[in-house]
Amino acid sequence: MVVVPSKMGRLNKRALVARLQRLGMASRADLAKSLGMSQPTAGKIADDLLELGVLEEVAEPQLGTGQGSGPRSRARLGRPGRMLRLDRSATRFVAIQLGVSETKLAALPLGADLEDRWAVTVATPGSAAQWVRQLRTAAGQIQGRGAWGVLVSVPGVVDEQAGRVLFSPNLHWTEKTDLKKAIQGVWKLPVELSQEERALALGHQSVEGETEDFLLVDFGDGVGGALVVKGQLYAGPLPISGEFGHTPAPGNTRPCGCGAVGCVETLVSTRGLLQSFRSAARRPEASWKDLTEAIAHEGAPGWLAQSLEAAAVVIAGSLNVLGLRRVVITGSLTELPPVVMEHLSSAIRQGAMWARFGELTVEAAPRRRTAGLVAVGLDRLVLPMTDRPRVAGGARRPGSGRSEATPAP
Ligand SMILES: [Zn+2]
Incomplete structure (x- = not known):
């Protein structure tokens, strides 16, 4: 009896938060209209979220100042009023990107920037103990006070529910490490792990809006992807x-x-x-910049074309199997001269059956890792839909002790 209204309440809150994430800023009336709710209903949800510290109220900004405005905000007509946006004034999350070569940290508000901005970057060491030492140092460098939780982007095969790394081809020490526990030695807060490409896909979705389903493929230290199917991040029966x-x-x-x-x-x-x-050009010391310049001057050499085609075969095969026609590419390939993406997308098109009679999109996009982590935080810590056991640590819940069992209807 209690569960239904509380879940409904959370669903409505989620819908309003998701809308604001994309609009950047909106009035209560705008939100009610765009969500198809009555004004009193939307207003009540907004008030609850204001009280929880999820939203903040601001004066309508002067036209021309971009601060806080989302990609789709627009000039408004009529008299100025109070506008709502995701709270930007308080730190709500400590975000960590545990990367194969680098670890990055930032203290984020709920209304985080759409672009990734990390406050601290350090080389990822070879052991858990060294990594935790680095986190401890970094904790003093970022403004994490008042955070509700720690959100971690992790490479490899990650059981997000259990908070464990099952297998990590490029970072094997994480398999033997209880990352949550290690991080809670630095911040006594709930910790949520997100497989790194899944965080990127969520970030892309939350920034770009309710677009068509897609397959995101990220190229970097590793190569992997994540799927958004029927508007949801896809999860199979196995955590892979x-x-x-x-x-x-x-x-x-x-x-x-x-x-x-x-x-x-x-x-x-x-x-x-x-x-x-390095081996094709016989330049054992060549850098990434040298590679970029060589491609800019000479186009894609044979070895590169073949490597891209090998990747394209796997991607096209996935599209054929899954029934998707949209690919979002993030990471290193998008930073190379355009000929690289052109070759990759034409090779994907060649392998994708849909492209033989329909339209297929392959687009380059920036990594939206912090936006993805904030989406994870909203989803699992702030407005969770399942009542999973809380992470140990005794951290303050959003809204100073207000329990999720008693949300507003
Ligand atoms: Zn392998």
């Missing part, structure tokens, strides 16, 4: 999905961090691309 990188490319003999030989990741990760360039 989008692992493009570890599909073998015929003829490739490079050993991979996952233990197999010939994985496509060893060709198209940043390290794989550099390795091929």
